[in-house]
Amino acid sequence: MTASTPSIYRSPEGRKALAELYSRRLARLGPAYESRWVTTRFGRAHALVAGEGPPLVLLHGAASSAPDLADTFGWVGLGFRRYFLDLPGEPGRSSEARPDKTGPGYGHWMWDALDALGLDRVRLFGLSLGGFVALKAAAAMPDRIARMTLLVPEGLAKPRMIPFVRSVTWPAIRYLISRSEANAHRFVRALSGDDAAIPEAFLEQMTHYMRYVTGPPKPAPLLQAEELRELRAPVLVVAGQKDVLFPGDRVARRAQAVIPSLREAIVVPRAGHVYFAEPEGVVGQRLQDFLASDD
Numbered sequence: 001m002t003a004s005t006p007s008i009y010r011s012p013e014g015r016k017a018l019a020e021l022y023s024r025r026l027a028r029l030g031p032a033y034e035s036r037w038v039t040t041r042f043g044r045a046h047a048l049v050a051g052e053g054p055p056l057v058l059l060h061g062a063a064s065s066a067p068d069l070a071d072t073f074g075w076v077g078l079g080f081r082r083y084f085l086d087l088p089g090e091p092g093r094s095s096e097a098r099p100d101k102t103g104p105g106y107g108h109w110m111w112d113a114l115d116a117l118g119l120d121r122v123r124l125f126g127l128s129l130g131g132f133v134a135l136k137a138a139a140a141m142p143d144r145i146a147r148m149t150l151l152v153p154e155g156l157a158k159p160r161m162i163p164f165v166r167s168v169t170w171p172a173i174r175y176l177i178s179r180s181e182a183n184a185h186r187f188v189r190a191l192s193g194d195d196a197a198i199p200e201a202f203l204e205q206m207t208h209y210m211r212y213v214t215g216p217p218k219p220a221p222l223l224q225a226e227e228l229r230e231l232r233a234p235v236l237v238v239a240g241q242k243d244v245l246f247p248g249d250r251v252a253r254r255a256q257a258v259i260p261s262l263r264e265a266i267v268v269p270r271a272g273h274v275y276f277a278e279p280e281g282v283v284g285q286r287l288q289d290f291l292a293s294d295d
Contacts, residue, residue, distance in 0.1 A: 005043070005097045007214075008089060014212030018091040021208055025067035025201070033070060033084075038116030040088075042105070043095025045113050048084040055122045056080035056291065057114070059130025062154075062216050063209040065092035069127065071201060075279040076125055077291055083122075085113060087133060091213055101220040106133045107140025114144065123291055124148040128245075128273070131155070132220045135259075139227040149236045149287055152243055152273050155220040156258070157250035167244045175210055184210065190244065192274035202274065225258040234263045236290045238283060240271035263290070 009015040026033070026048070033048040048066045056077040060069035066084035076082075086092030088099060088109060099105025110133060114122065123146050126134030131153025138145050159168075171187040184207045188198055237255045239248035248267035255265045268275065268283055277284040 005095070008091070008096045008098070010212055010214055017212050018208055021205065022065055022067060022092065025065070025071060029067055029070055029074070033067075035093075036083075036117065038113055040095075040109050040112035040116065042088050042097045042099060042109050042112075045088065045095065045109070045116070046086045046093035047113070047117065049082065050084075051078065051080055051082045053080040055083060055119045057083045057085060057119070057122050057124050059085055059087060059124065059126040059133050060090070060092075061128030061130055061152075062090060063206060063213070065090060065205075068201070068205055069130075072199070072276060073125070073127070075284070076287060077123075078288075079292065080123070083117060083119070087129065089217060090129075091209060098217050101132070101218060104136065104140055107136040107138075109133075110137035111141055111144075114141075120144065121146050125151070125287075125291065126153060127151045129154050129220075132223075135223055135228065138231045138233065139223075142228075142230040142232065145231065145233040147234050147291060147293070149238070149291055150255075151238045151277070151287075152240055152246060152275055153237065153251065154246060155223045156237070156254040157239075157246040158219075158222065159245055160247060163244050172210065179211060181207075188274065192272045197276075198274070199276070222254065223258055225260075228259055231259065231261050233261055234290075234293075234295075235259050235261050236263055236287070237265040238275075238277070238287070239265065239267050240273055240275050241267050241269050242271060243273040243275075245273045 033050045036047045036049050038045050066086045070084045086094040088094045121144050124134040131150035132155040167190040171190050175183040175187050239251035241248045252265040252267050
C-alpha cells in the first residue's frame with residue numbers, strides 16, 4: 001500500500017485480525033493451493049493456484065477473499081488450472097487500492113494480473129463483486145475471455161430501495177450499534193434468504209468485515225450494452241429470486257439486454273444474495289457443465 005492509498009481497515013488491530021483469519025482459511029484448504037504474487041498498476045496482487053489443465057480464473061465477492069471462495073466453491077472447475085484471485089481493496093492479500101467502479105480500472109487490473117500470471121485466454125467465474133470485475137474484464141479485453149459464469153453479479157441490477165433499507169441497511173446499523181452475535185446473524189440472514197443454511201465460516205468472515213473494515217466501496221453503476229458490444233464468449237448468469245442486493249428478475253432482464261453472447265440467465269427460486277450452490281444440485285451441475293463445455 002502506498003502512502004496515498006487509504007487503508008480499508010479501521011485500525012492496525014483490524015488488519016491483523018483479518019490477516020489471521022485469512023491464514024486460518026488458507027491452512028484449512030491444505031497444501032494443494034500455492035500462493036502467487038504479481039504486480040499490477042494498482043499494486044501487488046495475490047492468487048491461490050491449484051490443479052492442472054486449461055486456466056480458469058475465479059473472483060470472489062466483496063467483504064471476502066480468495067480462500068473463502070476456494071473453501072465454498074472449491075468444487076468449481078475441477079480439471080482446470082484454477083486461479084483464485086484476491087481482489088484489490090478487499091480483505092485479502094492484494095493491494096488495498098480500490099479501482100473506481102465507474103471507469104475501466106477493474107478491467108485494467110485484470111489485464112495486468114493475467115499478463116503477469118502468463119495467462120492469455122481464460123475462463124472466468126465471478127461471484128457478486130467478482131461478477132462485476134469479470135464483466136469489466138470482458139469489456140476491456142473481450143478476446144481474452146473464452147467463457148464466463150456470473151453468480152449473483154453486481155452491475156446488472158439495482159436493489160429495490162424499501163426492501164433493501166429494511167433488510168440490509170437497518171440490520172447493518174443495528175450490528176454497528178450493538179456488535180452481538182445475534183445482530184451479526186440477523187444481517188447475514190437478510191442477505192442469504194430465509195431458507196439458506198449459513199456456514200459458520202461465512203458468518204465469521206462477515207462479522208470480522210463489519211467490525212474491522214471501513215465499509216464496502218460505492219455500488220457499481222449499471223453496465224451498458226456499449227461496453228460489452230464486442231464480447232463473443234458464451235456467458236451464463238445465475239441470480240437469486242430473493243436477492244435483496246441484485247434482484248434476480250432484474251438481473252436476468254438486464255443480462256439479456258446488455259450481454260450479446262448470453263447463453264442463459266437462471267433465476268434460482270427462494271435464493272438470496274448469499275447463495276451456496278451444491279455441486280450435485282441442478283444449478284451446481286449446470287455451472288460445471290457450462291464452464292467445461294467448448295461449444
